[in-house]
Amino acid sequence: MSRAGPGHVVIALSDVSYSYGDRPLIAGLDLSLAQGSFHFLTGPSGSGKTTLLKLCYMELLPTHGAVSVFGTDAATLDRDGVARARQRIGIVHQDCQFIDHLTVSENVAMPLSVAGRDPERERENLAELLAWVGLSGHADARPPQLSGGERQRAALARAVIMSPDVILADEPTGNVDWEMSERLLMLLVQLHKMGKTILIATHDLALIRQAKGHLQARVLRLREGRLQSAGSDL
Amino acid sequence: MTRPDPALLRMPDPREANRVVPPTGIAAWLTVFVSAAMAFLAVFALALLFATSRLAERWSDELARTATIRISAPSEQMAAQVAATLRVLDQTPGIAASRALDDAEQRKLLEPWFGPDLPIDTLPVPRLIEIVEDPEGFDAESLRLRLRAEAPGAILDDHTRWRRPLIAAAGRLRTLGWLALALIAGSLAAMVTLAASASLAANAKVIDVLRLIGARDSFVARAFTRRFTLRAMAGAAAGTLVGMIAVALVPRSAGSTAFLTDLAFRGAEWLAPLAIPLLAGFTAFWTTRIAALRRLRETR
Numbered sequence: 165m166s167r168a169g170p171g172h173v174v175i176a177l178s179d180v181s182y183s184y185g186d187r188p189l190i191a192g193l194d195l196s197l198a199q200g201s202f203h204f205l206t207g208p209s210g211s212g213k214t215t216l217l218k219l220c221y222m223e224l225l226p227t228h229g230a231v232s233v234f235g236t237d238a239a240t241l242d243r244d245g246v247a248r249a250r251q252r253i254g255i256v257h258q259d260c261q262f263i264d265h266l267t268v269s270e271n272v273a274m275p276l277s278v279a280g281r282d283p284e285r286e287r288e289n290l291a292e293l294l295a296w297v298g299l300s301g302h303a304d305a306r307p308p309q310l311s312g313g314e315r316q317r318a319a320l321a322r323a324v325i326m327s328p329d330v331i332l333a334d335e336p337t338g339n340v341d342w343e344m345s346e347r348l349l350m351l352l353v354q355l356h357k358m359g360k361t362i363l364i365a366t367h368d369l370a371l372i373r374q375a376k377g378h379l380q381a382r383v384l385r386l387r388e389g390r391l392q393s394a395g396s397d398l
Numbered sequence: 399m400t401r402p403d404p405a406l407l408r409m410p411d412p413r414e415a416n417r418v419v420p421p422t423g424i425a426a427w428l429t430v431f432v433s434a435a436m437a438f439l440a441v442f443a444l445a446l447l448f449a450t451s452r453l454a455e456r457w458s459d460e461l462a463r464t465a466t467i468r469i470s471a472p473s474e475q476m477a478a479q480v481a482a483t484l485r486v487l488d489q490t491p492g493i494a495a496s497r498a499l500d501d502a503e504q505r506k507l508l509e510p511w512f513g514p515d516l517p518i519d520t521l522p523v524p525r526l527i528e529i530v531e532d533p534e535g536f537d538a539e540s541l542r543l544r545l546r547a548e549a550p551g552a553i554l555d556d557h558t559r560w561r562r563p564l565i566a567a568a569g570r571l572r573t574l575g576w577l578a579l580a581l582i583a584g585s586l587a588a589m590v591t592l593a594a595s596a597s598l599a600a601n602a603k604v605i606d607v608l609r610l611i612g613a614r615d616s617f618v619a620r621a622f623t624r625r626f627t628l629r630a631m632a633g634a635a636a637g638t639l640v641g642m643i644a645v646a647l648v649p650r651s652a653g654s655t656a657f658l659t660d661l662a663f664r665g666a667e668w669l670a671p672l673a674i675p676l677l678a679g680f681t682a683f684w685t686t687r688i689a690a691l692r693r694l695r696e697t698r
Contacts, residue, residue, distance in 0.1 A: 221610075243694075244614050251612035261607045265420045269407045274418070277410040278613035287404035295401030303402045322611065 172199045173232075174330050174361050175220050180229035181389075182215055189215050191389035192229070197363060199329065202356045202379055204372050205365040207386035213365035214258065216386065217332050220363065221253050222246050234329070251279050254323030254360075256333035260315045262307035269294065269303040272321045279326060290325070297321045297351060313344035320351055330361040337368050345371055353378045418604055418621045425597040429626055429682070432589040433633030434640075437674045440582045441641025444674075447575035448667050449660045454568030457561065464557065465538075467496075467527040471551035479549040480525050486544050487529060492536030499526045527552075586630070586678060587685045594626050594686040598693045609697060619690040623683050630682030634675040642671050 177195040181188060189212040197203065197220075205213050218224040219231050222238045231238040233249050241249065262271045273283045273290050283290070294300050297317040307315060316336055323331055333352070337345035349371055356362050356379055366372070375381050385392045411417065467487075471479045480498050487496040499507075504526060505518050529536075538556045545552040598605070601622075608618050648661050663670070 223610075247609070247612050247614040249612075250610065253612075255610055257610065261603070261610060263418055263604050263607055266410070266418070267408045269402075270410045270417075273407075274410050274608075275611040278608060278611055278617050283409040283411075287407055287409065290407055290409070291401045291404040294407075300400055300402045303407055326612075 173197065174199050174234055175363075176232040177216075177219065177226075178230045178232070180219060180226040180231060182212070182219060182224060183227050189389055190219075190226075190386075193389070193391055195384070195391060197330065197361050199361055200356075200359050201361055202375075202381040203363045204375070204381055204383045205363060205386060206367055206369070206372065206383060209367065211386045212389060213367075213386055214334055217255075217334050217363070217365050220330075220332055221250060221255055247278075251275065251326055252329045254326065254328040254331040256316070256319045256323050256331070256336050258334040258338060260307070260319040262315070262318070264307050267304050267306060268299060268310070268318050271307060272318060272325055275322060275326045286325070293321050293325060298347070312339035313341070313348070316340055316344070316348055317351070320348065324355060324360075328360070330363070331355060333362070333364045333366075335366055335368075336364060337366065337371055342370070346374060349375055350378075418608065419597065419601055419625045420604075421625075423597060423600060425593040425600070426625075426629060428596075429590055429593045429629040430633035430636075432593070433586060433630040433678050433682070434637035436582050436586040436589075437634035437637030437678060438641040438644075440579060440674050441638055441645060441671045442661075443575050443578040443582060444670055445645045445661045445663060446578070447572060448663060448670075450568050450571040450575055452660065452664075454565055454572065457564045457568060463531045463533075463535075465529040465531065466555045466557075467529065467545070468524045468553045468555060469527065469549065469551045470524040470553070471549075473522065475551070476525060479551050480527070482549040483527055483545060483552045486541070486548055487527070490536055490541055490544070492532055492534050493529055494532040495530040497528055499528060583677070583681060587681050590626060590630060590682045591685045591689050594622060594689040595693070597626075598622065598690060605694065605697065609694075615691060615694045618694060619687050622690045623686045626686040627679045627683040631675045631679035634678030638671050638674045642668070 173196045175195075175197040177193055180190060180193045180195075182190040193216070195216075205216060207213055215224065219226060220233070222231070222233060222241065225231070225239055233241075234252060236245070236249070238246075238249075263274070266274070269290060272293065273286065276283045276286055291300075294303055297320055299314060299318055299321065302310060302314060302318075307318065310318060316339070320333075320336065323333075331352070336348055336352070340348065345368065352362055352364065353375065372381070372383055382393070467483055469476065469479050469483060484496060484498065487493050501518050504523060505514075505516055507526075508516055508518070508523070538554060542554050545554060605618055608621075642663075645662060650660075650662070
C-alpha cells in the first residue's frame with residue numbers, strides 16, 4: 165500500500181456498480197480522489213451517497229468494477245489489510261457511532277489504541293484536538309450526554325487523531341443548526357489546508373455555498389446511480 | 399479556546415482492551431454464575447475421582463495379597479492334610495505367612511448364617527488356611543499342582559474371581575468421574591459460548607465502531623476474550639473455594655472401607671482443585687475467541 169503524495173490518487177473507483185439485491189444503486193461509476201483534494205458529494209436522499217462512501221472505506225465491495233485504496237485493489241485486501249487501510253482514513257459517520265460507556269476523550273483516542281500506539285504519549289495532542297473542536301469541557305462526558313453538534317465535533321476529532329490521509333464525512337451537519345454547521349465546515353477547511361483529502365456527502369446545499377468562500381471544492385452530484393460533476397460553483 | 403489539562407484526560411489503555419465492552423449485562427452474570435456452579439461440581443467430580451482411585455488401589459492391593467486354602471477331607475485325614483498343606487506353603491516362595499483358622503475363628507465366619515451355637519467340631523466343615531503373600535506374590539498354578547500331589551483335598555482360592563469385578567467396578571466409577579469432568583467442561587464451554595454470543599450480539603455497535611476506526615479482528619476478539627476469561631476465572635475461583643469447603647465438611651468414617659464417607663482430598667490432592675479456575679479460564683478464552691472471530695467474519 166503506497167504512501168500518498170500531493171496530487172497522487174488515494175482512492176479510485178473504476179466502473180463501479182453496486183446493487184442491493186436486484187436493485188442497482190450505483191452503475192458504472194468512476195471517481196478519483198487525489199491527495200489534498202476537497203469534494204462534496206450531493207444528491208437526493210436514497211441516491212447512494214452513503215453507499216458510495218462505504219465503498220470508499222471498504223465496508224462494501226462493488227458488485228462490479230474495482231475500488232483502489234492507496235493503490236491497492238480493495239477486493240484483494242484481507243481483513244487485517246482493510247483495518248490497516250482504515251487507520252489511514254478518518255470516517256465521520258452520519259450517526260457518529262461512539263462507544264457510549266467510554267468518555268469522549270477515550271472515544272476520541274481509541275483509534276490510537278486500536279492501531280497499537282500508546283495513547284499516553286498523545287495526551288498533549290488529544291488536549292489540543294479537544295480544544296480545537298471546542299470540547300475542552302466535555303472530555304469526561306459520555307457521548308449520550310453531548311448535543312448533536314458536539315457529537316459531530318467529537319466524531320471529527322476521532323477521525324483526525326491518527327492524522328489520516330483521507331477524511332470521509334457522511335452528512336456531518338445533518339443534525340446541527342446553521343451556526344454549528346459553519347463551525348464544522350471551518351474545521352474541515354482547516355484540515356484541507358493541512359493537506360488532507362476530504363470527501364463530504366451532504367444534501368446541505370447551503371453548506372456547499374458557504375464553503376465556496378473558503379476553498380476550491382469539487383461538487384459531485386449522484387443521480388440515478390451515476391456521478392455528474394456540478395463543477396466548483398453552486 | 400482553553401484546552402483541557404492533558405494529565406487529567408482519561409485515555410484508553412491498550413492493555414485493557416476489554417474496557418471497550420460494557421461491564422454489565424446478563425451475559426456477564428451468567429458467565430460468573432455458570433462458572434461458579436460448574437467449578438463447584440468439578441470439585442466433587444475430582445473428589446469422586448480420587449476416592450475411586452484410592453478404593454480401586456486398596457481393593458487391588460489388599461485382595462491381591464491374601465488367599466485362602468480350603469481343605470475338604472475325611473475327618474481322619476484332615477489333620478494330616480492340613481499339616482501337609484502348611485508344609486507346602488512354608489516351602490513356597492512368595493508366601494509371607496500362612497496359618498490354619500481355629501474352630502473359634504471358623505465358627506465366627508459361619509455365625510451370620512448358622513448362629514453362635516454351631517457344633518463345628520461334629521460337622522464335616524472344611525478347614526480354612528489363610529495365606530498372606532509377600533510383595534512379590536506366589537505362582538498360583540504351581541502351588542495348585544503341588545497341593546494336588548501332597549494334599550488332594552486342598553483347594554486354593556486366590557480371590558481372583560471376585561476381586562476382578564470389584565476392581566472393574568472401581569474402574570468404572572473412576573471413568574464416570576472423568577466423564578463427569580468432561581461434561582462439566584463441555585457445559586461450561588457451551589454456556590460461555592452462549593453468553594459470549596449474546597454479548598457479541600448485544601455489542602454489535604461496539605464491534606462496528608471498532609472496525610470503522612481500523613481495529614483488527616485480534617483487537618476486537620481480545621476485548622471480548624479478556625472480559626469473559628476473567629469473569630469465568632473469577633466465578634470458577636469462587637465455586638472451587640465453596641466446593642473445597644463442602645468436601646472438607648463431608649463427615650468422615652473411622653472405617654477404611656466406607657466409600658461415600660471417603661469422598662475427600664488427601665495431602666497433595668488438595669492442590670488439584672486449584673487448577674479448576676485456570677482450566678475454566680482456558681475454556682472461556684478459546685470458546686469466546688472462536689465465537690468472536692466467527693461473529694467478526696460476518697462483517698467487513
